Amino acid sequence: MSYQVMIVDDEPEIAEGIAFLIQRFCPECQVAEVAYDGLEGYEKAISLRPDIILTDIRMPECDGLEMIRRLQAGGLSTKYVVLSGYAEFEYAKTAITLGVEDFITKPVEEDELCAVLQKSCRSLQREQENHEKLQHMKSTMKDYVLKDFLERSGKYTETIKDYLEQYDFPVSGRQYVCLVTDLYETPERERRQEFLRLVKEKELASLGFLQACFAVEYSQEQIVLTGALKREMEPRSLHYAAEKLKNQLTQLLDTTVNIGIGMPYRNVEDIPKSFEEARCALNYKIMKGSDCVISYTQICDIEDSASPILPEDIKRLEECIDRMDDEGCRAAIEEIFRKISEKNTLSLEELQMLSLNLILSGIRKIPFVQFQLNQYLGKNIFSLESISKFRTIEQLKNWIINTLRSMNELMLKDNLSEKKDVIQEAKEYITKNFNREIGLNEISEKFFINPYYFSQLFKKKTGETYQNYLIGLRVERAKKLLTETDLKIYEVCEKVGYSDANHFNKVFERFVGMRPSEYKKQRR
Missing domain, CATH: 1.20.272 (Zinc Finger, Delta Prime; domain 3)
Incomplete structure (x- = not known):
């Protein structure tokens, strides 16, 4: 980071010499302006607001110390470094009492100049870091206070009121409302932080219906918006305003947004009620689908009706x-x-x-x-x-x-x-009884097993379905009878468990590739 330095000295040669040394030996600093007396220095400092002011003490019109007093009175927060000759040591001590960061004796040496400026830069960096930490703590505390208030379900106390006023929350608005936004499938913290920034910096034109708006990161996906309405709004108008907000967020954040809207209330202590209503409304996104705005009034209008499920x-x-x-x-x-x-x-x-x-x-x-x-x-x-x-x-x-x-x-x-042996037992039972009508229900009752489960288990254990296994046994037995006996086709059909000769012929042909009569002739 580069810090801006302003030089104030009534001797142009010295001022330009210091500027040259800074540019050459102090890369973390940049000379932003040079002034040649205290009045000019004051005016330029108010306009520029530099990080560091390097000033001589003795100057016409307005000396360096007077310039510092005026700048401090004007609220300019900067680092002051004074230039002083040995004879002006008492002036330097006075400068220190004014909160001056340091002083440099003339003539200016590059090593001393760089050391003092680096010290000032480090001090500025620490202050910036501390400021950011403080702001983060304030933001975290603010979120905590607001979340605690939202979850108190109407337990509004003077302590809560004081906290809200401390964070500039309007406690005397016309109407208050809560909106709960859900960033659909957007867990990235960067996008949520961008949402919060847009609210904080008032860059969302669609939030114009709120006099003051506060955003709280309630969860990884949900951000709560609450505040005072600029004017009284009917639920329909509020729903329309939320639709515009959803559309703008969808465009800016490049994600799908769902919004639940609570009822507007006249008293600030009713905000938790509006919050619960908004959350309840948002839960209905499962019914409405993504990219939707759901108001509490809508779900209240859902009438009791007969279930569509018979x-x-x-x-x-x-x-x-x-x-x-x-x-x-x-x-x-x-x-x-x-x-x-x-x-x-x-x-x-x-x-x-x-x-x-x-x-x-x-x-x-x-x-x-x-x-x-x-x-x-x-x-x-x-x-x-x-x-x-x-x-x-x-x-x-x-x-x-x-x-x-x-x-x-x-x-x-x-x-x-538990059923590791049931398939083997079932196969033995089928082998003994395949010559009659035998189905899955009979097998299930015999071995106390669900028919559908038995069918799945049989295929898992044997690699083929129960039906194909049964047909295979019958066909093999039929082939043996056709080859070794003089039984007629219909008699063989009955012997292997079929009552319909035509059905038997079709099954046999499908498994063997020829009709039973053809098979019998071929084997004789």
Whole structure:
């Protein structure tokens, strides 16, 4: 960083000589101006406001010390370094009492000049760092005070009032309102900080409806805007103003923005109520989709209505869960959420309860999964707040589908070791009974296993489906009978478990490549 230096000396040769030395030997300093008496120095310093003023003491019209007094009285915060001859030592001591940073004896030596200027630069740097830390602390404290106030749910005290007034918060406005903004999929702190800067520097023209606006970074994604309205506004007008704000933020921050709006209130102590309403409204983004503005009045207008989901829809899902049919579960849930999207009148509480019931449909059918819920559901599935973590209804739907699929996979994995011998036992049973009608339900009842689960497990263990395995046994037995006996085709058909000769012929031809009669002739 380069610091600006102004030189004040009534001797042009000395002033220009000092300027030359600074430019050559002090790279951290830049000579911004030269004045040749105290009055000129005062006027230029007020206009330029340099970081360091290097001034002689004895000058006509106005000496250096008088110039310093006037500048200090005018509020100029800068570093003063005085030039003094040995005979002017008493003047130098007076200068120190005025808060002068240092003094340099004439004639000026480059080493001494550089040392004094470097000392002043270091002092300026420390002051700047301390100022930034103080500002950060003030900003942090301000955010803490405002967040604490927002979360106090109306517990407005004189202490809170004093804090708000200390930070120039208007406590006697006409109406107060809260807006909660959600930067969709924008976790980058730089973008959030840019949002806060735009508010602080009053660069958002769309915030013109607020007399004073304060922004608080409430979470990684949410920034709260609160303040006093310039004039009383109806909810519709407030909604329109928030739409303009959303559009401007979307353009400036290059991201999707959602905004929830609380109700406007006349008393400052009701701001926490407006804040809670704005948060509640924003949660409805899951129903409205991204890039939306939702006011609390809108969600209050949602009337109680009959659920679009029929008992038959839940029953269909439970049947699929019973069979551990992943694709069936997906189709059932897709249909349920299609109806939700078409109706679009469910309250957030109704959506939460419906989602919970869909998950419980799986849990009721698979009791052991209850011991491993946290792996899939998280700790807060039973709270309404958890629904707000989903940004769109599509995300919620996919989460439910994946959760039920995970339950199915967990059940398959858990039962695999317990049923390690059931497939071998089932194969032996099929081998003994394939000559009669035998289906999955009979196998399931015999071995106390879900039919759909048995079908999946059989393929996993043998590499082929139960049906193909059964047909394979029957065809091999039929080939043996056709080769070694004089049984007619229909008799062979009955011997291997088929009651329909035409169906037997088609199955045999599909597996062997020729009809039973052709096979029999070929083998004789």
